[in-house]
Amino acid sequence: MTEKDDLFLLINSLNRMERGYFSKYADIHAKGGENTYKRLFHLICTTENPSAELIRENFKGENLEMHVSTAKNQLFHIILRTMRSYGSEGSHFARANDLIRDTDLLNYRNLKSASKKALERARNYAEENELLISQLEILRRELQTLSRYPQQCTLEMYQNLRKRYYATSQKIQMMFELECAFIKLGMMRSRFTLVRHEKERKELQQLIAELPAIDERQTCVEAKTLYHLIMALTYKMQSDFLSAHYHFHRSLDLFHHKKDYSSMFPDNYLQVISGYIKTAIMLGKNKEAMHGLAILKRLHNQHPIFRSDKLKTELFFALSNYELMYFIENSEYKKAKEQVNFLVIELPGFENQLSASQRLELYIRMSVASLLNNDTRKALQFLNRVYSEKFEHQHREFSGFCRVYYLLLHAEIGNKDHLYYAIRSIQRKLERENNFGDAEKLLMKYFRSQVLKGKRNSREFQIEKFISELFWLKSDPLFHYFDFYQWFCLKQGITPHHKEKNYKNRFNALSSTAIPVAAEARKE
Numbered sequence: 001m002t003e004k005d006d007l008f009l010l011i012n013s014l015n016r017m018e019r020g021y022f023s024k025y026a027d028i029h030a031k032g033g034e035n036t037y038k039r040l041f042h043l044i045c046t047t048e049n050p051s052a053e054l055i056r057e058n059f060k061g062e063n064l065e066m067h068v069s070t071a072k073n074q075l076f077h078i079i080l081r082t083m084r085s086y087g088s089e090g091s092h093f094a095r096a097n098d099l100i101r102d103t104d105l106l107n108y109r110n111l112k113s114a115s116k117k118a119l120e121r122a123r124n125y126a127e128e129n130e131l132l133i134s135q136l137e138i139l140r141r142e143l144q145t146l147s148r149y150p151q152q153c154t155l156e157m158y159q160n161l162r163k164r165y166y167a168t169s170q171k172i173q174m175m176f177e178l179e180c181a182f183i184k185l186g187m188m189r190s191r192f193t194l195v196r197h198e199k200e201r202k203e204l205q206q207l208i209a210e211l212p213a214i215d216e217r218q219t220c221v222e223a224k225t226l227y228h229l230i231m232a233l234t235y236k237m238q239s240d241f242l243s244a245h246y247h248f249h250r251s252l253d254l255f256h257h258k259k260d261y262s263s264m265f266p267d268n269y270l271q272v273i274s275g276y277i278k279t280a281i282m283l284g285k286n287k288e289a290m291h292g293l294a295i296l297k298r299l300h301n302q303h304p305i306f307r308s309d310k311l312k313t314e315l316f317f318a319l320s321n322y323e324l325m326y327f328i329e330n331s332e333y334k335k336a337k338e339q340v341n342f343l344v345i346e347l348p349g350f351e352n353q354l355s356a357s358q359r360l361e362l363y364i365r366m367s368v369a370s371l372l373n374n375d376t377r378k379a380l381q382f383l384n385r386v387y388s389e390k391f392e393h394q395h396r397e398f399s400g401f402c403r404v405y406y407l408l409l410h411a412e413i414g415n416k417d418h419l420y421y422a423i424r425s426i427q428r429k430l431e432r433e434n435n436f437g438d439a440e441k442l443l444m445k446y447f448r449s450q451v452l453k454g455k456r457n458s459r460e461f462q463i464e465k466f467i468s469e470l471f472w473l474k475s476d477p478l479f480h481y482f483d484f485y486q487w488f489c490l491k492q493g494i495t496p497h498h499k500e501k502n503y504k505n506r507f508n509a510l511s512s513t514a515i516p517v518a519a520e521a522r523k524e
Contacts, residue, residue, distance in 0.1 A: 005072075006076060007044065007072050007073075007075060007076045007079075008044060008050070010076060010079055010080075011041065011044050011045060011079070013309050014079075015307075018083065019045065021082065022038075022041065022079060022082050023038060023041075023042075025082045025085065036059075036062070036064055036071075037071070037074070037075050037078055039058075039059075040055065040059075040064070040071060040072075040075055041075060041079075043055065043058055052068050052069075055068050056068060091305070092129045092131060092263070092264050093131060093133075093134065095125065096122065096125055096126050096129070096131050096134035097134070099118065099121055099122035099125055100122050100134065100137055100138065100141070102118045102122070103115055103118040103119045103122055103141060104141075106118055107141075119138060119141060119142065119145075122134070122138050123135070123138045126138055129264060130220045130221055130222060130261075130264075132168060132171050132172050132175065132220065132222075133172070135168050136165070136168050136169065136172065139161065139164060139165045139168060142161055143161060143165070146158065146161065171219070171220055171223070174212045174219070174223055175220075175222065175223050175226075177210075177211075177212050178211070178212065178223055178226045178227060178230070179226070181207060181210065181211055181230055182226060182229070182230055184207060185207060185230055185233055185234065188200075188203060188204070188207070188237075189233070189237065201238075204234050204237065204238070207230075207234070208231070208234060211227065211230065214227050221254055221255070221257065221261050222261075222264075222265055222268075224251075224254050225251045225254045225255055225261070225265065225268060225269075225272065226268060228247045228248070228250045228251035228254065228272075229247070229248075229251050229268060229271060229272055229275075231247040232244045232245075232246075232247035232248045232251065232272075232275055232279075233275070235247065236275065236279070239475040239477075241279045241282050241283055242283060244275065244279050245276070245279035245280060245283060245285070248272055248275040248276040248279060249276060249288075251272045252272055252273060252276050255269055255272065260302075262299070262302070262303070263302070263303035263305050263306070266305050266306065266311055270311070270314050270315070270318065273292055273295055273296060273318075274318050274322070276288070276292050277289055277292035277293060277296070277318075277322045277326075278322060278325070280292060281322065281325055281326050281329050282329075282480075284329075286326075286330065289322075289326055290326075292322075293319070293322060293323060293326065296315060296318055296319050296322075297319065299315060300312070300315060309353065310353075313350055313353040313354060316346075316350050317350075317354055317358045317362065320339070320343055320346075320347075320362060321358075321361060321362055321365060323339055324336055324339050324340070324343075324362075324365040324366070324369055325365060327339060327369070328365070328368060328369060328372065329483075333369070333372045333373050334373075336369035336372065336373065337369060337370075337373045339369065340366045340369045340370060343362065343366060344366075347362065356389060357398075359389070360386050360389060360398070361398075361481075363382045363383070363385045363386050364382070364383070364386060364401075364402070364405075364481050364482075365481070366382045367379040367380075367381075367382035367383045367386075367405075367409075368481065368482050370382060371409065371412070376409060376412045376413055377413075379409055380409045380410075380413070383402070383405065383406060383409060386402055387402070387406075397437075397477035397478065397480075398481075400437055400440050400477075400478060401477070401478045401480075401481050401482070403426050403440075404439075404440055404443045404444070404478060404484075405481070405482060406422065407419060407422060407423065407426070407443070407444075407447045408443075408447075408484075408487075410422065411447060411450055416450075416451055419447065419450070419451055420451045423444065423447055423448055423451065426444070427444065437476060437477075437478065438473055438476065439470075439473045439476040439478045439479070439484070440478065442466065442469055442470065442473065443478075443484065445466075446466055463488075463492060464494075466488070467485065467488050467489060467492065467494060470484060470485040470488060471485050473485075
């Protein structure tokens with residue numbers, strides 16, 4: 001059995017309580033003696049790499065010896081049935097489906113009164129939790145009941161049911177359009193994370209113009225939160241962080257309006273809270289950033305769904321990444337160093353579950369924190385891990401930052417020979433691809449001047465002009481990982497502009513590519 005075997009992966013994903021529940025479940029269904037599937041389950045649990053030969057050896061002389069593949073497949077489905085019974089995910093959709101199945105069961109046994117009460121319970125639960133698909137299923141069953149007993153149906157009942165069915169269908173259609181827009185936006189973000197050209201700007205304008213109109217009173221919470229998430233991400237792509245933060249904040253408020261909807265749409269909720277924290281940090285809104293981090297820390301104990309392996313990994317990344325980002329932005333370098341030491345110990349346990357982009361971003365944050373704590377060698381070690389994973393397949397802004405940051409670290413170490421050849425290699429590559437950003441050009445110019453410094457025909461580099469130009473490029477995505485402007489200011493003993501009172505609005509003030517809001521886009 002390889003590590004990629006579905007049964008092996010499923011068993012390893014179970015926690016201690018789930019494994020204990022399966023053992024009890026297997027005992028209930030045992031037909032005398034010890035249950036064969038329970039023995040197979042424990043063998044896989046206690047063996048690091050259980051092969052088919054090892055299984056045959058442990059079940060020698062039994063029927064399972066000749067049918068290992070079939071037994072593994074049956075055990076896989078038994079575990080799935082057990083987990084459905086256990087309800088480990090605590091899904092609202094699963095609960096609604098169980099109530100609908102209760103209705104069907106009672107209806108097949110011709111228990112009309114009990115079936116009607118069960119259907120009413122299912123309808124109340126679906127409406128309370130805004131489960132549109134479940135609501136539509138319940139309405140279909142109500143229509144079937146009326147068609148089966150037309151003598152009990154009145155015109156008023158028929159019209160009311162028809163009206164509710166049509167309204168629910170319209171809401172589902174709106175959700176479908178928003179989901180399609182969200183997927184389309186995700187495809188755009190995979191191609192470019194920041195609007196640089198007029199063509200990209202028009203693509204975003206078109207996407208916003210096609211969004212369905214949102215009625216704050218009648219639209220369901222899922223649709224409203226998704227709409228504001230789409231708007232926030234589009235503004236973020238233009239470096240208009242103030243508008244992006246507003247929409248993240250609005251979406252977060254809707255998740256907690258009247259009741260807590262976070263466990264119903266956990267993936268969207270994590271994306272909203274992550275965006276809310278990140279934009280708050282970038283705008284200098286420390287109280288809001290701390291509030292967002294406090295919410296993230298509580299999520300693990302808030303609902304069982306946030307304790308699943310997938311979301312546990314997402315929570316680990318979000319907390320680690322944004323705490324490091326917060327400490328770095330607020331010059332709390334000692335705390336950043338402690339966080340790096342913590343991640344050095346904890347990260348290996350999550351490394352295989354994290355996506356490549358998440359791993360690389362964490363390594364970059366750890367490298368920057370080490371550099372700001374005057375540990376340049378350690379910073380270079382973390383950056384080398386990024387290089388070992390072939391970061392070029394990541395988006396252009398990230399790969400551009402890695403190349404420039406690599407030059408900065410070697411300049412700090414004083415390795416001028418290596419710096420010279422690295423500059424030539426990067427410049428040839430970027431010129432061939434025609435892929436230079438303004439910030440990259442400026443920083444490459446500076447590092448080239450450091451290599452040529454003191455040599456014949458070398459010109460004097462105007463450092464004050466260079467720092468001033470860096471300030472006006474602070475909306476460039478290269479600054480999302482490391483503040484080059486602040487770094488060079490401190491190196492030259494210049495007071496950075498971010499110490500001034502207008503620091504909180506710097507990203508909004510510097511944004512020159514903001515597209516019109518949804519209403520203006522629709523007019524165009």
